[in-house]
Amino acid sequence: MRTDTFAKGKEYEAHDLLRLHTLPPMSNMPAWLSGVFADAPYAVVRRADAPPGFVAVGFRGPSRAQRYGAFVALDSIASACSPEHLRDRPLSPERRALSAFQALEALTRHGWLDGLAWGPTGSVGFELATGHPVVSDASDLDLLIRMPTPLPRITARTLRARLSAVEAAFGVRIDTQLETPAGGVALSEWAEHKPRVMARSGRGPSLVADPWSTPQPYDGAQP
Structure with a gap:
């Protein structure tokens, strides 16, 4: 660990x-x-x-x-x-009242991501790591889920629907990225019926049919 x-x-x-x-x-x-x-x-x-x-x-x-x-x-x-070590960091009552932090707390409480290595990135992750206040009422909640093994699309759609419910409850946008062997893939893209999705890695962007197989160079085509 x-x-x-x-x-x-x-x-x-x-x-x-x-x-x-x-x-x-x-x-x-x-x-x-x-x-x-x-x-x-x-x-x-x-x-x-x-x-x-x-x-x-x-x-x-x-x-x-x-x-x-x-x-x-x-x-x-x-x-x-790492992001997965940040989600339980303590906050003052004033900071916890912000929508992005409330949404993160709700996800932890519901347990929908239990069993996965996940955590906040972006401004929420930065504030939890540093203690420096950068999150505002307008901030998104950015999440990373480490996904070394394939995620069935039907499971991805269920997860995306649950996150949408949290978005609606707290009025905050949740941007979730799957960390796959091919690179970072947006959960929202993988949950759709697109034949290929964008995977972002240190080699650059790639359009892939399966993020758990060898990625192909990005050719500029739309997914």
């Missing part, structure tokens, strides 16, 4: 939150990044190939437009946590 602190040199996975010792040197660093890093010295692992000894990460600013990709050295990582 994975723990909140990983051994140095471990292969980190997309959406893991990394706490860094220092901000890495960058020649074209955006003006907002140093202040954001001072408040919360974290980055999220992104899907991209990195040079040996480095990991690809993304930094987030206060607005959706403020996102910045970089590479950080493995020895600059102080600790890391």
Whole structure:
């Protein structure tokens, strides 16, 4: 079982939150990044190939437009946590009252995802990992479900319907991604009758009929 602190040199996975010792040197660093890093010295692992000894990460600013990709050295990582270790982190009553956190709590309470490795990503995951308030009333709830074995489409449709009920109850959009051997696949796409779905990996996007088989390069066609 994975723990909140990983051994140095471990292969980190997309959406893991990394706490860094220092901000890495960058020649074209955006003006907002140093202040954001001072408040919360974290980055999220992104899907991209990195040079040996480095990991690809993304930094987030206060607005959706403020996102910045970089590479950080493995020895600059102080600790890391994965989405599945975040969903039970404590919150103040004021923060718990926000719709995205209420929806996350409802999913945990209902137990619809019991038996799966899952957890929050995006702004909800970032706040739970860092303690830095970034979630607002307008925030979505982004989820990651690790799915190393095939998920029947009928099961995916049932799960999507249950998530839709939570969306309606709390007025929040839930964006769920399945982490498959081919890469990240939107649950909403897999639950439909599309012959191929988009899988996003470090190699780039691919259109695949089966995310649990070898992906084919993306050819620009629509699924």
